[in-house]
Amino acid sequence: MDVAAVTAIAPDAPLEKTTIHRRDTGPQDVLIEIEFAGICHSDIHHARGEWGRTIYPATTGHEIVGIVREVGSEVTGHKLGDRVGVGCMVGACHDCAACEAGQEQECRQAVMTYGSPLPEDDPEGPVTQGGYSTHIVVEERMVVAVPEGLDPAAAAPLLCAGITMFSPLRQWNVGPGTKVAIVGMGGLGHVGVQLAVAMGAEVTVLSQTTSKRDDSLKFGAVEHYATAGEEGTQTLKNLRGTFDLILNTVSAPLPLDRFMGTLKPRGVFVEIGIPSEPMSVRAGSVTGGRKILTGSMIGGIPETQEMLDFCAEHGITAQIELISADKINEAYDRVVSSDVRYRFVIDAKTF
Numbered sequence: 001m002d003v004a005a006v007t008a009i010a011p012d013a014p015l016e017k018t019t020i021h022r023r024d025t026g027p028q029d030v031l032i033e034i035e036f037a038g039i040c041h042s043d044i045h046h047a048r049g050e051w052g053r054t055i056y057p058a059t060t061g062h063e064i065v066g067i068v069r070e071v072g073s074e075v076t077g078h079k080l081g082d083r084v085g086v087g088c089m090v091g092a093c094h095d096c097a098a099c100e101a102g103q104e105q106e107c108r109q110a111v112m113t114y115g116s117p118l119p120e121d122d123p124e125g126p127v128t129q130g131g132y133s134t135h136i137v138v139e140e141r142m143v144v145a146v147p148e149g150l151d152p153a154a155a156a157p158l159l160c161a162g163i164t165m166f167s168p169l170r171q172w173n174v175g176p177g178t179k180v181a182i183v184g185m186g187g188l189g190h191v192g193v194q195l196a197v198a199m200g201a202e203v204t205v206l207s208q209t210t211s212k213r214d215d216s217l218k219f220g221a222v223e224h225y226a227t228a229g230e231e232g233t234q235t236l237k238n239l240r241g242t243f244d245l246i247l248n249t250v251s252a253p254l255p256l257d258r259f260m261g262t263l264k265p266r267g268v269f270v271e272i273g274i275p276s277e278p279m280s281v282r283a284g285s286v287t288g289g290r291k292i293l294t295g296s297m298i299g300g301i302p303e304t305q306e307m308l309d310f311c312a313e314h315g316i317t318a319q320i321e322l323i324s325a326d327k328i329n330e331a332y333d334r335v336v337s338s339d340v341r342y343r344f345v346i347d348a349k350t351f
Contacts (some may be wrong), residue, residue, distance in 0.1 A: 004351040005133035006325050007057045011049030014329045017351070020059055020129050022137050023122070029137050030078050031070035032086065034351075037131040038063030038156040038318075039344040041187070041251075044332050046115055054115065061131030062088040062113040063159040065152045066348070075140045083146045085308065087159035088113055088298050090128060090138045102302035104142070132328070134351050144305045147312035154317035157187065157343040158308060160298065161318060165192035165247065166307040167299035168270045169199060172245050176200035179242060181262065184249035185212040185224070188272065190342045191318055192247055193219040198314040204243070206259075208232075215341070236262055249273050256281040256293070265289035270296050318343045324350035 005020045025031045043060035045051050064086040068078050078084055091111030092099050098106035110116075114130030130136075146155055165188055174180060178201040182192045185207045196203045197220030205216040205224040216224035225235045239262040246259060251273035260269055260281065266289065286293055299307070311317065319342045323331055331344040 001135070003133050003135045005059045005129070006328055006351060007059045007129075007132070008047035008054070009057050011047075011054065011056075015047060015132075015332075017325065018057065020057075020133060021124055022135055023124050025070045025072050025137055026139075027072040027074040028139050028141070029072045030068050030075060030084070030140050030143055032064070032066040032084060032136050032138065032143070033069045034064055034066040034131055034134055034136060034348040035083075036065045036153045036156040036322075037061040037346045037348055038160065038320075039328070039331055039335060039346065040157075040160050041335055042160075043130075044335060047332070055127050058115065058127075059129040059132050060114050061133075061346075062086070063156045063161075063345075064113070064131035064136065065146055065156045065159070066136070069135075072140070077140050078143060078145070083152060085144045085146045085155070085159045085304075086113060086131065086136065086138050086142065087144070087163060087304055089301075090142050091116075092142070094141065102300040104300045105298050106300075132325075132346065132351065134348055142301060144301060144308060147309055149312050150308070151317055153322055153345050153347075154320050155308070155311070156345050157318035157320065158191070158311055159304070161188050161191045161343065162195070162311060162316075163299045163304045163307050164188060164272060164297065165195055165249075166310070167303055168247060168272070168296040169196055169245075170303065170306075171296070172268050172270070174199045174201050174245060178202070178244045179264075180204070181206050181243045181246040182221075182249065183207075183227075183246060183254070183259070184273070185216055186249060186338065187318070187340075187343045188249035190215065190219055191316070192249065193221050194314075194316045195310075197221070198310070198316060206246075212341075233258065241265075243267055246270065247272055251275050253277050253279045257285045260285040260291055260293065263289065263291050266291065268292040268294060270294055272296055318345075320345045322347055326350065
C-alpha cells in the first residue's frame with residue numbers, strides 16, 4: 001500500500017512530503033500504524049548524504065512507536081491494538097550465532113530500518129524506508145512491546161538512544177557502588193544518566209561547559225564538570241582514578257589520554273559517538289592499570305525489550321519536543337546546532 005511520508009530527495013534539498021510503498025503484510029509480519037517517530041542525528045547524516053552511501057529518495061527514522069493494525073497468519077507475539085516499537089533493525093537471519101545469542105545487531109544479514117538493500121523483486125525496494133511515515137510493515141521478531149505507563153511519544157527515542165546507553169551499562173555490570181561518567185549531556189547522555197542512576201550507580205556528567213549542570217543534577221547525577229580549556233584540563237587531572245566506567249556519547253575527537261586517566265585500574269572507556277576524524281591514544285594510557293578502551297552500538301531485540309521494561313519500572317523516558325511533520329527541516333538544523341533539550345519527536349498524524 002502507498003502511505004504518506006516525509007522523504008529526502010537529495011543531499012542538499014529540504015525533506016519533502018511524499019508517498020512511499022509498503023509491502024503487503026506477510027504471514028510473520030505486523031502492520032503498524034505509526035504514532036510517533038523520533039529524530040536521531042543518524043537520520044540527518046543519512047538524509048544529507050554525509051556518510052556517502054545514501055540512495056535517494058530516502059525516508060529515515062528508526063525510533064518508531066505505533067499501534068498494530070494487522071497481523072500475519074503466523075504471528076503469535078503481537079495482536080491487534082498492541083502498542084509496539086521498532087528500532088534500528090527490521091530484519092536478521094535469525095540462524096547465526098549472533099541471532100541465537102539475541103544480538104541481532106551483530107548479524108551479517110541484519111536489515112536496518114532504512115537504507116538497507118532489498119531484493120530486486122521487493123516492492124518496497126531498492127532499500128528499506130524508515131519511520132517518517134504513517135505505516136510500516138515489520139516482521140514480528142523485530143518488534144518490541146511498549147509497556148503501559150510509558151508516554152508513547154517520549155518513549156520513541158528509547159528505541160535508539162535508550163538501547164544505545166542501556167546495552168553498555170548492562171554489559172559492564174553497572175550497579176550499586178559503581179562510579180560512572182557520561183561524556184556529553186545531549187540526546188544520548190540525558191537518557192544514559194537516568195538509566196545509570198536507576199541501576200544504582202553514582203553518576204558524573206563531563207561536558208564542554210556547565211550550561212546543562214542543572215539538568216544533569218535533575219536527572220540524578222551527583223556532579224557535572226566542564227572539560228573545556230585549561231580549567232577543564234585541571235578538572236580531569238583532579239578526577240584521576242575516579243571512575244569504573246565512562247560512556248562517551250559525543251561525536252567529536254576527545255583527548256583520550258586525559259579521559260583514560262580518570263578511570264580506576266581495570267576501568268572501561270566505551271566509545272559510543274562516531275567522530276569523522278580519527279582519535280589517538282598512547283599505549284601507556286591503556287597498559288597502566290590494565291584499562292579497557294572499547295566501543296558499543298545498539299543492542300539486540302531481547303535487550304531492547306529488557307530496556308523498555310526497565311524504563312517503565314523506573315519511569316524513564318527521553319525529554320522531548322513534539323513537532324509536526326512540517327517542522328522536520330527546522331528540527332534538523334536545530335539538532336546540528338545543539339538547539340534541543342533533548343530529542344525531537346514527530347507526531348505521525350501530521351505526515
